[in-house]
Amino acid sequence: MKAAIVGNLFFGLIISYFAFEVGKWIFKKTQTPIFNPFLIGTSIVIFILKFFNISTDDYYKGAGMILFLLGPATVSLAIPLYKKWDLFKKFFVPVMTGAIVGSFVGIISVIILGKLFGMENQLIFSLMPKSITTPFGIEVSSMLGGIPAITVVSIMLTGITGNVTAPLISKIFRVKHSVAVGIGIGVSSHAVGTSKAMEIGEIEGSMSALSIVFAGLLTLVWAPILKFLV
Numbered sequence: 001m002k003a004a005i006v007g008n009l010f011f012g013l014i015i016s017y018f019a020f021e022v023g024k025w026i027f028k029k030t031q032t033p034i035f036n037p038f039l040i041g042t043s044i045v046i047f048i049l050k051f052f053n054i055s056t057d058d059y060y061k062g063a064g065m066i067l068f069l070l071g072p073a074t075v076s077l078a079i080p081l082y083k084k085w086d087l088f089k090k091f092f093v094p095v096m097t098g099a100i101v102g103s104f105v106g107i108i109s110v111i112i113l114g115k116l117f118g119m120e121n122q123l124i125f126s127l128m129p130k131s132i133t134t135p136f137g138i139e140v141s142s143m144l145g146g147i148p149a150i151t152v153v154s155i156m157l158t159g160i161t162g163n164v165t166a167p168l169i170s171k172i173f174r175v176k177h178s179v180a181v182g183i184g185i186g187v188s189s190h191a192v193g194t195s196k197a198m199e200i201g202e203i204e205g206s207m208s209a210l211s212i213v214f215a216g217l218l219t220l221v222w223a224p225i226l227k228f229l230v
Contacts, residue, residue: 012062019044033163036192038134039156067138080209088210091179095207098180099214102187106131107219107226114230121230126150128223130158133190136216140223155190162189163196182207187215 023040049059060067081088088095107128114124126146129137134155141151166185175181178201185197186208194212198205 010062012059013065014062015045015048015059016041016063016066019048033160033192033196036156036160038152039160042153042156078213081213084206084210087206091207094179095183095210095214098183098187099211099218102184102211103131103215103218103222104226106188107222108229111226111229122146123150124230125227127154128226129219130154131188131190132216132219133212136219140219143220144223144227156192159189159192162193166193166196167200178203179207183211186211190215 019041020037022044023035023037026040027035027037045059048054049056110127110130111124114127119127122145124146125144126141126148127150128144128146129140129151132140132155134152137151137155138148140146141148162185166181166189170176170181170184175184181200182197182204185193185204190212194205194208197208
């Protein structure tokens with residue numbers, strides 16, 4: 001019975017969908033960033049695989065369909081840029097400056113801390129794209145020779161941290177300009193942080209959404225170059 005169910009092509013797909021929907025329901029009920037749908041969904045999938053002793057190979061027979069869609073999902077990130085094109089032209093310099101510096105510092109900080117704590121190179125490669133959105137992050141991690149699963153977890157934790165701490169950090173460093181707040185959140189904590197930026201204000205949310213796109217693209221440029229520092 002188990003072999004028939006697990007061997008089904010749609011098993012991994014159904015489990016992933018079920019886990020994510022449960023995660024969305026929990027997040028909707030709690031409205032707490034730590035109960036992020038991705039984090040909850042991933043935890044549920046891991047529990048099911050471990051509890052029922054299901055191999056990752058069997059799981060990926062169906063879940064691989066979702067991974068296939070990451071490519072189109074990455075391309076679709078151009079949509080926020082198109083919708084906010086006029087706003088982007090108005091704040092071109094701060095958006096690009098923030099994205100360039102933010103993506104560079106984000107990667108360099110991982111390399112420095114990774115070396116300081118004696119991490120293996122593969123782990124450092126996996127953490128380098130932690131500040132960008134998941135589709136970009138998985139591509140960068142694979143390109144560098146990292147472990148995409150670790151990358152996804154680091155991206156989730158980074159986003160949750162940004163979502164929770166963004167208002168406090170802005171207050172501590174006295175960052176009051178709406179554009180600066182939005183860019184800072186988008187570059188450092190991608191879509192999860194952007195949800196907080198949208199709560200703060202419309203301009204903050206828009207600038208954060210724009211910054212996500214350019215931070216992802218620039219990380220694709222920076223990562224292969226800075227890889228040789230590891």
